[in-house]
Amino acid sequence: MSIFEAMERLAGAALLALAPAAGIVVPAAHRGRGVDLVVALRARGAGDLVDGYVGELTREIWVGAETRSLPQEALEGHFSDLAEIIAAYEIDSACLDGALSSSAGGDRGRRIALDLFLKARGDGVLAARKLSDDVAMFVLERSFARLVRERQRITALAPMLREFLGPPPASAPQPTPEPSPVVASSAPPPAAPSAPPPEAQRAPPAAARMPEPPTEMEERARIRAHYGISEAAEARLMELIEGQGATGATRLARFEALARWLQEARAQLIRPTNDDGDLRKLKMRAADALAAGDLALAMETLKHIRRELRDGRRRIEARLEDEVAALKAQMTEEARAAARLAELAVARRDYLAAADLFIEAADCLPKSAREEAWRYHLARADALFRKAEEENDDVALGEALAGYGSVLRLLADGSNTRGAARANVGLGRALHRQAETAAGTGRLADAVAAFRKALSQISADDAPVLWCEAQGGLGRSLVLSAQRSRQAPPFREAVEIYRTALAAATDEVPAQNRLELNLGLGTALLELAEFDKSADVLEGAVAAYSDALVLLSRADAPEIWAEASYNFGSALLALAEARRETGPDTERLMAAIAALSGAIEVMTPDSHRDIWVNASMTLADALSALGEAERSNPARLHQAIATYRRVLEVVDRAATPITWATASMNLGSTLIRLGEQEDKRNNWLAAAGAMVPALEVFEAEGATAHADLARRTLKRFHEEWVGLLAPQPSGPVAPAATPHLQQVG
Numbered sequence: 001m002s003i004f005e006a007m008e009r010l011a012g013a014a015l016l017a018l019a020p021a022a023g024i025v026v027p028a029a030h031r032g033r034g035v036d037l038v039v040a041l042r043a044r045g046a047g048d049l050v051d052g053y054v055g056e057l058t059r060e061i062w063v064g065a066e067t068r069s070l071p072q073e074a075l076e077g078h079f080s081d082l083a084e085i086i087a088a089y090e091i092d093s094a095c096l097d098g099a100l101s102s103s104a105g106g107d108r109g110r111r112i113a114l115d116l117f118l119k120a121r122g123d124g125v126l127a128a129r130k131l132s133d134d135v136a137m138f139v140l141e142r143s144f145a146r147l148v149r150e151r152q153r154i155t156a157l158a159p160m161l162r163e164f165l166g167p168p169p170a171s172a173p174q175p176t177p178e179p180s181p182v183v184a185s186s187a188p189p190p191a192a193p194s195a196p197p198p199e200a201q202r203a204p205p206a207a208a209r210m211p212e213p214p215t216e217m218e219e220r221a222r223i224r225a226h227y228g229i230s231e232a233a234e235a236r237l238m239e240l241i242e243g244q245g246a247t248g249a250t251r252l253a254r255f256e257a258l259a260r261w262l263q264e265a266r267a268q269l270i271r272p273t274n275d276d277g278d279l280r281k282l283k284m285r286a287a288d289a290l291a292a293g294d295l296a297l298a299m300e301t302l303k304h305i306r307r308e309l310r311d312g313r314r315r316i317e318a319r320l321e322d323e324v325a326a327l328k329a330q331m332t333e334e335a336r337a338a339a340r341l342a343e344l345a346v347a348r349r350d351y352l353a354a355a356d357l358f359i360e361a362a363d364c365l366p367k368s369a370r371e372e373a374w375r376y377h378l379a380r381a382d383a384l385f386r387k388a389e390e391e392n393d394d395v396a397l398g399e400a401l402a403g404y405g406s407v408l409r410l411l412a413d414g415s416n417t418r419g420a421a422r423a424n425v426g427l428g429r430a431l432h433r434q435a436e437t438a439a440g441t442g443r444l445a446d447a448v449a450a451f452r453k454a455l456s457q458i459s460a461d462d463a464p465v466l467w468c469e470a471q472g473g474l475g476r477s478l479v480l481s482a483q484r485s486r487q488a489p490p491f492r493e494a495v496e497i498y499r500t501a502l503a504a505a506t507d508e509v510p511a512q513n514r515l516e517l518n519l520g521l522g523t524a525l526l527e528l529a530e531f532d533k534s535a536d537v538l539e540g541a542v543a544a545y546s547d548a549l550v551l552l553s554r555a556d557a558p559e560i561w562a563e564a565s566y567n568f569g570s571a572l573l574a575l576a577e578a579r580r581e582t583g584p585d586t587e588r589l590m591a592a593i594a595a596l597s598g599a600i601e602v603m604t605p606d607s608h609r610d611i612w613v614n615a616s617m618t619l620a621d622a623l624s625a626l627g628e629a630e631r632s633n634p635a636r637l638h639q640a641i642a643t644y645r646r647v648l649e650v651v652d653r654a655a656t657p658i659t660w661a662t663a664s665m666n667l668g669s670t671l672i673r674l675g676e677q678e679d680k681r682n683n684w685l686a687a688a689g690a691m692v693p694a695l696e697v698f699e700a701e702g703a704t705a706h707a708d709l710a711r712r713t714l715k716r717f718h719e720e721w722v723g724l725l726a727p728q729p730s731g732p733v734a735p736a737a738t739p740h741l742q743q744v745g
Contacts, residue, residue, distance in 0.1 A: 003072055004054060004257065005035075005250055006079035011053045012037040013086040014143045015157070017112075019165075020093065021100055022158040030165055031087040040164045041157075042219070042252060051256050057142055081129045082139055089119045099148055109145030116140055219252050227259040233293030237262070266290050279308050328366045335364035339376060342383070351387035351396070355380045374410045374419055377403060378426065385430050394437075401430045417457040421466055424454035428473045435480065444484075447477040460504040468513050471501035475520045479527060488531040494524040495540070511551050518548035519560075522567055529574060538575040545571060554602070562602035566615040569595035573622045584629030592622045605650045613647055617663055620644045624670040637674040641667060653697070658706075661697035664690045665710055672713075688714065 012034025019026045038050050092115055099111040117137050120126050126136055147154070214222070224234050237258045238251075246254050269287040273280070282305050289298035342357035358380035362373045381403030388397035404427035411420040428450035435443035451474035460467045475494040482490030498521035505514055522544035529537045545568035554561045572592035576585040596619035603612045620643035627636030644667035653660040668690035675683030691710050698707035 003076050003079070004254055006076045006083070007054045007057055008038045008050060008250070008253060009035050010057075010079045010083045010086070010139075010143055011050050013083040014053075014147055015154075015161075017086050017091055017116075018096070018144075018147060018154050019161050020091070021096055021154045022161065024158060024161050024165065026165065032084070034083055034087065037161075037164055041160060043214075044160055051253060051260075053143075053147065054253065054257065078131060078135055078139060081131055082136060082143070085120045085125060086116060086140075086143075088125075089116050091115055099144075100154070108148045109143070110141045112144045112148065113137060113140035216252065220255060223252070223256045223259050227256075227263040229259055229262055230291055230293060233262065233291060234259075236293035236295055262290055279305065279312075282308065328368065331364055331366045332369060332372070335361040335369075335372065335376070338364060339379070342376075342379065346383055346386070349386075349390070351383045354383040355387075355399075358383065370410070371416075374407050374416070374423075377410065378407045378419070378423055381407065381423075381426055381430075385426060385433070388430070388433060397430060397434060401427065401434070404430060418463055418466070421454040421457040421463065421470065424450045424457070425466065425470050425473060428454065428470070428477065432473065432477050432480070435477070444477050444481040448474060448481070451477065464504070464506050464508050465510065465513060468501050468505055468509050468517065471497050472513065472516050472520055475501075475517075475524065479520070479524050483527065488528060491524055491528040491531070495521065495528060498524060498544075515548055515551040518544050518551070519564060519567075522548065522564075522571065526567060526571060526574075533578065535575060535578050538571055538578055541571040542568065542575055554598075558602045559608075562599040562608075562615075563611060565595045565602075566599040566611060566618070569593070569599065569615075569622065570618050573618060573625070577625065586626060586629050589622055589626040589629065593619060593626065596622060609650070613651060613659065616643055616647045616650075617666065620647070620663075620670070621666065624666070624673065627670075628673050631677065634674055634677045637670055637677070640670045641674065644670065657697045657701055658703060661694040661701075661703070661706070664697075665694040665706065668694065668713070 013031075014034075015037055016026050016031055016034055041050060091112055095111055095115045099108040114137075117126075117133075117140055120136075121133070126133060220234060220238075224231070229237075234255075237255055241251055241254045241258070244254075266287045269283040269290075275283070282301055286298050286301035286305060289295070289301055338357050338361035342354045342361060345351070345354035345357060358376045362376040362380075365373050365376075381400050384396045384400035384403060387393050388400055404423050407423040408420060408427070411423065414420075428447045431443050431447035431450060435447060451470050454470040455467065455474070458467050458470070475497045478490045478494040478497070482488070482494065498517050502514065502517050502521065505517065522541045525537050525541035525544060529541065545564055548564050549561070549568060552561045552564060569592040572588045572595065576588040576592065579585050579588075596615055599615045600612065600619060603615065605612050620640045623636050623640035623643065627634065627640060630636060644663050647663045648660065648667070651660045651663060668687040671683045671687035671690065675681075675687065691714055695707055695710035695714065698704075698710060
């Protein structure tokens with residue numbers, strides 16, 4: 001069975017299923033005679049309905065998403081099985097009336113199809129026949145959609161359906177004729193008609209008999225005239241049909257379907273288009289060949305047309321590809337021009353303008369240029385971070401944080417780990433900056449996590465510079481976290497991180513990065529020295545700051561050089577004091593004095609008050625320690641005393657009381673040492689005058705340890721007070737010099 005025969009069988013079954021709509025009862029024995037009904041309709045000249053049904057269903061089958069993936073054999077099986085299912089089930093009268101009512105919408109066919117589908121599926125028929133639910137529902141719906149568009153279609157077929165089905169069985173109820181309207185009249189009612197003679201019952205009048213069916217030649221002539229094909233084309237089509245083994249009514253159905261296809265193909269070929277002249281000529285030649293029935297010539301011409309269209313399509317594709325490539329190149333150049341402007345704005349420190357230009361550059365890029373887009377977004381975030389750092393702009397800092405987050409979302413697929421690492425380093429720096437102005441260690445923990453994430457995405461081998469930047473950022477955040485928590489382990493971890501980074505730093509790493517690592521290492525070791533007093537820690541700090549000063553220029557970066565010199569001198573002094581038990585370390589003390597003096601020369605109390613005060617006090621401590629070591633040279637003690645007094649002139653006692661008291665206490669200690677060498681009375685009295693107010697401040701501020709030290713020293717002064725006023729010939733024993741207090745504030 002061919003697919004067209006299966007469709008005709010489906011059409012016949014659907015027509016018989018709809019017969020009750022015309023008041024015709026279809027006996028169960030006749031429900032499976034759909035094919036016979038189609039033959040009878042063609043014989044009576046009513047094949048248009050069937051042919052239209054088959055043609056429309058064919059087109060919908062080829063384009064339907066439910067059926068176009070099925071092979072032809074599977075489609076034929078579905079059509080045949082569904083025809084049997086339609087014949088096996090009777091459509092509910094309510095469903096049929098609703099589908100054919102004038103108020104029904106565009107789902108008339110779906111109502112009937114759903115009724116049959118649910119019955120068949122409920123009985124397990126669909127599963128038993130291995131039919132697809134989607135295909136079955138689609139074919140059932142399309143089978144009834146054309147037939148139930150107008151109820152008159154079914155009603156018009158009623159005479160032929162009655163003739164096909166024959167007289168109704170005796171038990172079947174006969175339709176009761178409607179009574180004639182009552183008309184008021186004085187005339188007597190007409191007499192009942194007498195029964196017709198038996199001959200009249202057996203043979204209806206000639207006018208009531210069905211016309212003789214047309215012959216095959218007449219049907220072919222009608223089809224040929226209707227679709228406008230030539231006799232030559234007819235002969236060729238019939239030759240093809242006969243070659244397929246079609247017989248009877250199937251021949252005419254296939255002939256009409258092919259004639260319809262021929263008409264549509266010619267119409268498509270000759271319709272107006274914008275094709276060039278040569279292509280239009282080819283299409284006309286193919287149309288003429290089809291009209292003449294020369295299918296071989298038509299096929300060859302259509303092949304030429306396909307090649308021409310394919311070549312034309314390829315030319316258009318190539319042109320479009322060139323245009324798209326040119327457009328992408330233009331967009332990329334526009335983006336780079338905006339980025340260059342942004343970089344110039346960064347150089348001019350106009351960071352907001354730079355941020356806007358980087359966003360403009362990203363927006364100009366084509367969608368496919370994802371690699372450059374994230375770079376512009378990252379550059380925008382960097383510009384905003386620089387504004388936040390240089391101008392203390394919290395708004396810019398918040399926007400920078402959001403910008404780094406957007407870059408990380410762009411690179412979330414993991415295809416660009418280096419880019420993600422750069423964004424994480426920027427995020428860590430921004431979080432660290434935010435943590436510097438916030439209390440607690442929460443933001444610092446986030447910064448540490450960002451730097452660790454960056455280090456997990458790169459290595460020292462594939463990205464040495466970025467890796468060192470991430471290590472340095474992690475070390476800074478750990479140091480600040482340890483300063484706030486006052487715990488030694490984070491300091492130790494920071495020291496190891498800095499040393500690892502410096503050991504792995506190659507020549508590719510710029511001197512600025514190595515400088516930052518050495519400064520960070522020195523700071524971490526100096527902080528660790530508060531917990532670990534061993535000489536190794538201080539020696540490491542001295543070495544780190546020494547290496548940093550090698551990379552620094554006083555002329556190029558005076559502030560950084562001065563701070564590094566101050567820390568270098570502080571580390572040298574601490575190391576010298578740590579080795580005091582083995583004797584005075586004059587060499588380190590002199591080196592500390594030189595470094596601290598250089599730092600003070602660069603800094604001023606007005607521009608660098610806090611660091612100048614600390615550096616000056618540390619210098620005074622170093623001078624005092626060296627003066628004690630060189631007992632024959634009181635000049636060092638005089639320099640220390642003068643330095644302490646300069647500090648006391650700068651420091652406001654009310655604003656920073658502990659710092660003022662520390663300087664005053666250390667001044668008293670140095671005066672005691674000087675009194676041991678010259679003018680004991682005056683120097684000791686001056687020492688007492690410095691220590692008494694220092695003690696008052698320590699007690700008022702609750703600095704217990706400093707206050708206890710001041711009390712012990714003053715007690716010794718009290719014990720020797722008489723001797724100081726009226727010294728004996730042998731002289732009193734000088735009280736021990738007060739050790740220098742740790743700087744506070």
